[in-house]
Amino acid sequence: xxxxxxxxxxxxxxxxxxxxxxxxxxxxxxxxxxxxxxxxxxxxxxxxxxxxxxxxxxxxxxxxxxxxxxxxxxxxxxxxxxxxxxxxxxxxxxxxxxxxxxxxxxxxxxxxxxxxxxxxxxxxxxxxxxxxxxxxxxxxxxxxxxxxxxxxxxxxxxxxxxxxxxxxxxxxxxxxxxxxxxxxxxxxxxxxxxxxxxxxxxxxxxxxxxxxxxxxxxxxxxxxxxxxxxxxxxxxxxxxxxxxxxxxxxxxxxxxxxxxxxxxxxxxxxxxxxxxxxxxxxxxxxxxxxx
Amino acid sequence: xxxxxxxxxxxxxxxxxxxxxxxxxxxxxxxxxxxxxxxxxxxxxxxxxxxxxxxxxxxxxxxxxxxxxxxxxxxxxxxxxxxxxxxxxxxxxxxxxxxxxxxxxxxxxxxxxxxxxxxxxxxxxxxxxxxxxxxxxxxxxxxxxxxxxxxxxxxxxxxxxxxxxxxxxxxxxxxxxxxxxxxxxxxxxxxxxxxxxxxxxxxxxxxxxxxxxxxxxxxxxxxxxxxxxxxxxxxxxxxxxxxxxxxxxxxxxxxxxxxxxxxxxxxxxxxxxxxxxxxxxxxxxxxxxxx
Numbered sequence: 001x002x003x004x005x006x007x008x009x010x011x012x013x014x015x016x017x018x019x020x021x022x023x024x025x026x027x028x029x030x031x032x033x034x035x036x037x038x039x040x041x042x043x044x045x046x047x048x049x050x051x052x053x054x055x056x057x058x059x060x061x062x063x064x065x066x067x068x069x070x071x072x073x074x075x076x077x078x079x080x081x082x083x084x085x086x087x088x089x090x091x092x093x094x095x096x097x098x099x100x101x102x103x104x105x106x107x108x109x110x111x112x113x114x115x116x117x118x119x120x121x122x123x124x125x126x127x128x129x130x131x132x133x134x135x136x137x138x139x140x141x142x143x144x145x146x147x148x149x150x151x152x153x154x155x156x157x158x159x160x161x162x163x164x165x166x167x168x169x170x171x172x173x174x175x176x177x178x179x180x181x182x183x184x185x186x187x188x189x190x191x192x193x194x195x196x197x198x199x200x201x202x203x204x205x206x207x208x209x210x211x212x213x214x215x216x217x218x219x220x221x222x223x224x225x226x227x228x229x230x231x232x233x234x235x236x237x238x239x240x241x242x243x244x245x246x247x248x249x250x251x252x253x254x255x256x257x258x259x260x261x262x263x264x265x266x267x268x269x270x271x272x273x274x275x276x277x278x279x280x281x282x283x284x285x286x287x288x289x290x291x
Numbered sequence: 292x293x294x295x296x297x298x299x300x301x302x303x304x305x306x307x308x309x310x311x312x313x314x315x316x317x318x319x320x321x322x323x324x325x326x327x328x329x330x331x332x333x334x335x336x337x338x339x340x341x342x343x344x345x346x347x348x349x350x351x352x353x354x355x356x357x358x359x360x361x362x363x364x365x366x367x368x369x370x371x372x373x374x375x376x377x378x379x380x381x382x383x384x385x386x387x388x389x390x391x392x393x394x395x396x397x398x399x400x401x402x403x404x405x406x407x408x409x410x411x412x413x414x415x416x417x418x419x420x421x422x423x424x425x426x427x428x429x430x431x432x433x434x435x436x437x438x439x440x441x442x443x444x445x446x447x448x449x450x451x452x453x454x455x456x457x458x459x460x461x462x463x464x465x466x467x468x469x470x471x472x473x474x475x476x477x478x479x480x481x482x483x484x485x486x487x488x489x490x491x492x493x494x495x496x497x498x499x500x501x502x503x504x505x506x507x508x509x510x511x512x513x514x515x516x517x518x519x520x521x522x523x524x525x526x527x528x529x530x531x532x533x534x535x536x537x538x539x540x541x542x543x544x545x546x547x548x549x550x551x552x553x554x555x556x557x558x559x560x561x562x563x564x565x566x567x568x569x570x571x572x573x574x575x576x577x578x579x580x581x582x
Contacts, residue, residue: 056543156447
């Protein structure tokens with residue numbers, strides 16, 4: 001295991017996403033590790049990532065990791081399935097702090113859940129075409145059969161608030177049809193927006209299928225990783241500190257972000273700040289922490 | 292009228308959009324001005340603009356205009372309603388070549404079409420909240436009553452190919468309901484994607500409402516502007532030229548762009564090229580043509 005001698009348990013965890021969806025991962029980290037500080041970045045000026053290329057998503061991810069390293073984070077959680085699928089391999093190699101994505105934890109849980117070895121994956125077009133879930137599942141369970149379905153309309157439907165709506169039900173039924181034909185017994189919700197319409201997806205999938213939310217597993221795995229590295233914080237951040245425990249940054253539309261964020265995180269998001277992410281280089285991360 | 296002594300009729304027209312929608316404007320320019328060369332830029336790495344802020348959209352637009360000026364264009368057509376609403380006033384002031392947006396031509400036609408002075412506008416959230424259509428309509432027809440409705444799900448539905456689909460019909464009915472209550476007789480399709488689902492919008496609006504497509508009017512107005520400036524090309528580009536008459540550039544996903552483009556433009560898009568738009572400054576355009 002790599003050593004990270006300059007990192008301290010009191011440093012924050014960096015979490016990033018293309019926008020708001022990664023808040024479901026941040027929420028799990030808050031629940032499972034209440035002593036941790038979090039710096040969250042949502043790339044609202046360039047959302048969504050799910051229809052963009054590997055090269056572009058990797059470039060954007062590097063810019064954001066540079067920003068998070070500037071915030072002196074002790075670890076980075078890539079809370080976006082598309083960025084995890086496309087950029088994690090490069091970021092992991094280049095980054096001077098430990099990095100976790102959402103795909104490996106999701107794949108692991110699906111493998112421990114399935115009884116018949118037939119696993120479904122739903123996600124953005126980019127996540128599905130990357131084949132990342134399939135690859136990780138086959139590493140753990142070579143005999144598994146994986147069936148993936150891109151669901152590009154789910155993100156706009158969630159963002160428009162149609163969480164319980166006949167239109168979303170109809171779209172979910174269409175997306176689910178071929179997966180059900182394949183006899184899957186486990187379904188990975190491979191996009192951070194999807195847990196917000198878990199009920200709709202559950203109705204379309206039927207009662208017998210286990211729904212996997214990688215956000216939960218990612219927070220668990222991050223906790224274990226920090227424990228092993230002796231980087232888990234064992235005390236509540238000092239309440240009188242001038243720096244809040246949870247800090248939220250976006251690249252655009254700070255006010256709308258805050259409204260949405262407050263609707264899904266119950267810890268109270270006092271403020272979010274707009275960052276000029278274009279100033280950070282999108283070139284491969286150097287060994288140091290330079291911008 | 293400003294003079295543009297260094298511009299020549301043989302130079303191309305620059306057209307840009309957040310992605311593919313602006314091709315409906317390029318198509319009209321091709322139809323109405325077959326002698327003109329076109330350089331098209333689609334910002335597919337940062338699409339969509341409709342949910343982003345004025346500041347961000349203006350920054351992106353300036354970068355693209357810098358790229359187009361590098362291509363020695365004689366005029367710029369902002370073929371995106373959101374960018375026209377947010378960035379046109381600044382770009383017009385700063386740009387060393389004439390600039391046209393899609394909103395003023397759309398507003399003008401709506402005013403000449405309406406019988407009862409009640410005009411509906413549908414568009415992205417950004418276009419609607421900018422109030423640009425309302426402002427231009429009131430300049431021409433102060434007594435008009437304008438009713439605007441944001442239709443944020445139309446763009447993803449169009450991009451997913453659900454042009455003739457009961458789901459799109461249902462969403463269109465919901466968006467149209469309050470506009471119909473207001474008794475509009477004219478409806479501006481204030482987003483370049485919408486003409487692609489003109490039939491669906493027409494069904495939801497009913498037969499008595501005139502549908503305005505600003506793309507058509509924009510090309511007409513551009514033609515008049517070039518004529519007045521003596522910049523209209525009066526001869527077909529030389530067929531043996533090494534530079535094609537129509538050039539297409541994108542910031543990401545060149546291949547997908549081409550597929551979609553070929554489905555809506557019948558002139559044959561031979562190639563599209565990916566451009567690193569991040570290298571162009573987003574600061575206000577200087578008087579010169581420097582990057």
